[in-house]
Amino acid sequence: MTDIRYLAPGTLDEAVNAFAAAAGAARILAGGTDLLVQMRAGVVRPGVIVDIKKIAEMTTIEETPEGGFRIGAAVSGARLAEHPRFGKAWPGVLEAVNLIGSKQVQGRASPGGNLCNASPAGDSVPAMIAAGAVVTVQGPHGRRQMPVEAVPAGPGRTNLTPGEILVSFTLPPRPAGSGDAYLRMIPRTEMDIAVVGCGVSLTLEGGKVTAARVGLGAVAPTPLLVGPAAEALIGSRLEEEALAAAAAACSAACRPIDDKRGTIAYRTKVAGVLLRRTAAIAAERAGRA
């Protein structure tokens, strides 16, 4: 076995310095539920592990003065589920997080890790895209923000530049009449990888959609923001015509692969079906909010 160093810095600056100094030999450790599996399989062999869970900013959930949420990149799914208000404001994001592995996985695994692992099928990512989450990253050249959908670059790859670390997600304030939802298609009832995942966030005023965002997972090399699907919904009352147009936009956005979980044709069709079902749940929640 080669040598390995484990670092658990107490500040973000120290983490960024250690990560940059290792120049590609280091891996960031949040919950570890992906990294440990990859290390054991020999897929990655880091010389340095930088554990970011001792950094306060990485592990806190904050309500922003504007009424949104800031979630540290290493906050576990279990902590989000326990938060007294997060799931009420963002039930769709929470239900997506509640689908990442089992409860024991959620005890460690974080939405930040789910995003940076860059699986096309990561469950929390389409829901975060639908929510309009913006991420903060920090690297040797300072901080920057980017929309969550800009982070994944392809399976297992992100658009973070060398030395950059994902710090947090910021979710916007929720206007009255808003609701979100996430559904995934899997052949089992639980503990599986999405064949298709769909996140929808809606704001309704008097039954009319005034704002919408749609995220799709597992149908392309990266999770997608489907602008045309949202445009088809905005201004509508979710009539059949609007839903059909949004579903068609989702299917049109698909660039999936054939694999043991589903064929290209199946995934493309299911993306439209899920859009309809997910939008219905989001609208029902928006009606209550």
Next chain:
Amino acid sequence: MSRVTLRVNGEERSLELDPRTTLLDALREQLQLTGSKKGCDHGQCGACTVMVEGRRIYSCLTLAVMHDGEAVTTIEGLGRPDALHPMQAAFVKHDGYQCGYCTPGQICASVATLQEIEAGIPSHVTADLTAAPQLTAEEIRERMSGNICRCGAYSNIVEAITEVAGRPA
């Protein structure tokens, strides 16, 4: 090599280990606490479930060095043969196992499941995220889905958990 101190079942234990050592291997190989089982060793079967700082996790998917100073509860800390935890007794009564290999993980997860429902934490099948989750078989099955029993004792496990849940605290 790294040094780490864990509070295992109430007792301070200092270890020197390779930083890649999982919590499961540290418990089994160095502390001889072999109740936690190694099934799949990559977070799918649940046989290695333990509680860390009161939260259930897979000990195979976490490094021991990540838990310096933290409290770990294994099956050995829940009950002893002469003083069974109520969940252990209920598993015996309801035949919540056949071969028994997954049982320590099942029992740790069962105890945590009831604590999580009690604390009002929703699961994926909780229909109304604004109301307290109910103690239904569906909730129990969903919350126990990270623990696989290849003998298929699931219905008896649900009965054991349901009985313990019905007991006055």
